[in-house]
Every structure is written in structure tokens, then in C-alpha cells.
Amino acid sequence: MEELLSILEELHPEVDFETETGLVTNGIIDSFDIVTIISEIGDRFDVVVSAEYITPENFDSAETIYDMIQRIEEEE
């Protein structure tokens, strides 16, 4: 989780990712940010996030992103 938080904080240092639960629905991160996050997840977690996983539910908070990574790891 800390690794993920560091990815997110590098992108938007002004956001408190531990408490924010509306990253997509509140427009805090956009499509460009999502692609950067996925690319970083690929590098640091060795997990491939394909396009079908890109939903507001999966990217709305650090926790949901982390859950998604774990789900993909299990499926792989």
C-alpha cells in the first residue's frame, strides 16, 4: 500500500490519498493520470492492468486501486 501511495503522491502531492474516496468521481485524477498510475503499477508491482479494469469504482481511492491490484495478482 505504501508503494502505491508514493506513486499517487508523486502525481498529486496536494491530495491526501489516505482519506480521499472520490479520485475519479470528484475529478481529482483524469485519464492522463490513470494511464501514468497504470504504467507505474506495471513497473513497481509487475502487474498488467488492462483497459477493462479502468472504471471509476476501481480508481476512486488508493484502497480500491490496491484491491484491484490484488485481484489481478490473484487472477494471474
Next chain:
Amino acid sequence: MLFASYEFIGFVLVLFALYYLVPKRCQWPLLLIASYVFYFLANPWYLVFITVTSLTVYGCGLWMGKIAATQKEYLSKNKENLSKEDKKTYKNQMKQKKWRVLLLGLLFNLGILAVIKYTNFTIYNINSLLHIFGSKARIGFIDILMPMGISFYTFQALSYLIDTYRGTVEPEKNVFKFALFVSFFPQLVQGPISRFGDLSKTLYSKHKFDGKNVAFGFQRILYGYFKKLVVADRMLIAVKAIIAAPENYQGAYVFVGMIFYALELYADFTGGIDITIGIAQVLGIEVTENFRRPFFSKNIKEYWNRWHITMGTWFTEYIFYPISVCKPMLKFSKFSRKHFGDVIGKRMPVYLASFVVWFATGIWHGASWNFIVWGLGNFVVIMISQELEPLYRKFHNRFHVDGHTSYKAFCVIRTFLLMSALRTFDCYRDVPLTFRMFGTIFTNWNWHILWDGSLLSLGLSLYDYIILAVCVVILTSVSLAGRTGSVREKLLKKPYPVRFVIFYGLLVCIIIFGAYGIGFDASQFIYNQF
């Protein structure tokens, strides 16, 4: 049958009456019949195209659903016997099967769209190349029937296909229900591009007559006609005059044309969508909103999140994401990081995918170079503003302007002007001419035309300009009022006489000030041609 025609108004009024008179289980079949009648009346041959798209996408959806069901059954039966690795291999095999079906559906339907929409554009470009290389040979253009709204219904059907592949929607088993999803007449000609998961929630339900919903629907339809007939069609007269004689109308005239075209397009497109959503609301059906006060955007990215939202979402979800996060692109990103550094490498997937998206957005709007240049113009502006973001941040921190009303107003006006400037490609429909005309704004210093009466030569009288000024104030006020919730809900709380004056006033306004009658011609909605 134009939306802005007596025939269409008669058609929907009869439909509204029948819809609430027939047994509720017959409501959605009635809509299917109405949609096909609407399309048949436009041109009987159109039905062939929409039926082929509906049937092929329906078939592919069912096929993928069958593969998914087989996979589920096999895995549950062999839960104990299969190792993790076996399960993974099996899942991959089934995914490959689904992928082949998806590809078949995509290629077939995009193929139809490409042949119909882009054959003559391809011939035009081949002829241009032949001319450049000195050949006198020419390929003749082909007379191809272009079904109304083909770009919209094809994209809507393909979104269903991709969602079925991804497993985010269950395949629809009833072919007639699916045919209604593709052909639902209010949104057939200019969108919004609905998603099956959203529209199907209310499209097939049984609807009781709900007075408030019906009244709200009619109010929205009325507001849509007001925008179209009083504002858009009136502005169109001046825009047409400026475009038709570029040798006469230069400098400040081009600037006036640019602003008028932006406002005309806004009134035309949002007016059409108001009519669409209003009709659906009278029928008890929820259609996705397509606009969220776009002219109040503070930057271009925000503008594109608020203008033609369903098209933007389509391109983002089905083109931008799949390209930017696919394995080859991630590999390419790694390669770029290694060779060009972290900063450029990380941006590569986003920039390449954005380029494809904006090229596709341009060519989706029309098979000509002006639309492609317009799309790529958006790409360039978005990329520049993305790159300049750190600089903006520094500027905001240094001068503490972020949040200031005057700075916000500056950003809103800047975005509006920038978007309007890009739209001039759409206006003149000729790339070199657009550049030349746009250049005259800075070289031909004739701003006196704004106050010396010259604008009266554009086909509009002083009376028309006063009407337009009042309308712009009304549109702006309604938009501003909409920021804090539904305007119609707010009006509902007002005393009855106030509501009466507003809505009947609007109706009277359309009848008296609508741009029709001698000298006027209610025109087709701009987005119908896409």
C-alpha cells in the same frame, strides 16, 4: 423528417398519446415500431443498414455470452480437478475466442461505416496524389447513400459489443429489444451515444403516466426548440453570409463569424439534445446528459469533459485507454524511458494514444481534412497546456490568482476563444482558407464594423441582433442557475403565475421570434450530418 418540422411534432404527439394508452407491456415494442417508422420515413433504404448493424452486433453479443457461460460452467464443474495454471490457460483460451468474435463484430461494422463515410474521401486523396505526381488519371467519385446518424448508432452498438466482451453488461437475448437500443429514434440522429447498461435500465420498463415527468419533458423540449429556432437558426444566417464571401468578409467579420458559429453550434447541438432528452423524459426514459455548461470551462481538457460528453467518454474508454495501457505500448514506454529519459518516456503512451483519439475524433466528425486538422488542433492545444501545467502552477502560487473571480473569468473567456478559433476549421471547411481568414483578424484592422452598421449587411436586422443579445443573456442565466441544481425543480417552487409566464412566454417566443417564415428556412441540425 426534421426535428424542427410540424411533421415531427405531430409524430411525437401521436406517439406520446399512444404510449400511455396501449398496455404497458406494449410500450417498448411501440417505441421500436415508432423508431423504425421514423427512420423509414427518412429513407426506406436506411432500414437495411441499421438492421444489419443491429443483427450482427446482437449475434456477436450472444456468441460472446455463450462463450462466457461455457467458461463459467466448465470452471465450476472442474473446480477441484484443475490447477491454478490450468485454469489460467483455459481462461486465456476462452478470452481469445471472445476476442475473435469481438474483432469480427468491430471490423464488420466499422467496415460498413468506413466504406460509406470515407470511400469518396479516399478517392479524393488518391486523385490529389495523382495530380501532385503529374498524372492526368482520375478516379470517379461513387454515389453512396449515407444513412442518417450512422456514426452515432454504430458507435452506440459497438459500445455494447465491447462492454459485452469486457463482461460489464449481460448480452441482451431479445433481438427486438436490442434493435430498439440501437434505433431509439430521439437519439438516433445526433446522440447522445448511450451505453446499454445505462439506457436499458428505463428503456424497456413499464411506465405509468407521471405528470411531473411529462411536464418536465415538455419544458425541456420547449427550451430545445427555443435554442434551435430562435438562436441557432438566426445566427446561422450571419455565419453563412460571412463564410459564403470570404473576399468581402475579413478581419473583424471573421472574428464575429467565429463567435457566432460557436454560439450557433452550442444552441443547435444542445438544443437538439434538449429535445432528445425531453422526448425521452416524457416517455419516462432516462437518457445520459451530453453537456454540462461547456462554455464555463476554465481549460480545454475541462471543456472536453463537459461538451459532447458521451462521445468523449466513448473515445476515452474504447480507444484512449486500450491503446495507452496495452502491452506493446507499455513496452514502448519502457524503451522510451531508457533512451529518451523518464520525463519523455512516461508521456509517450498518453501522447500517442491522444494523437490517435483526436485524429479519430476529427475524422468521425466528417470525411475531410478540415475536421482532421480541427481534431489535431485540439490535440496540440491539450498537449501544450498539459506541458505548461507546472508553469501555470508556479504562476498561480507566485501571484495567488487561483480562485480569484477575475482570473476564473479570464480562463473561461480564454478557453471559449480558443475553442471558437479551432471551430473555424469546421466553419470554412477548407484548411488553407481557414488559416488565411483567421490571419486577417490580426492583419485587417476593421473593428469599426462592430458599431458602424456594417453587421446589418449579414442578413440580420437590428431587431435580430437585439433578440440574439437577449437570448444570449437568457442562455447564460439558465446555465448559471443550473450550477446549483435543476432549473425546472427551482421553477416548480415558484408560484403558478410565474411558471405560467415563463413557459408560455417561451412558447410565444418560439412562435414569434423563431427563425422561420418568409426568408427563413428551418435548417437541419448540424450534428445530423455526422
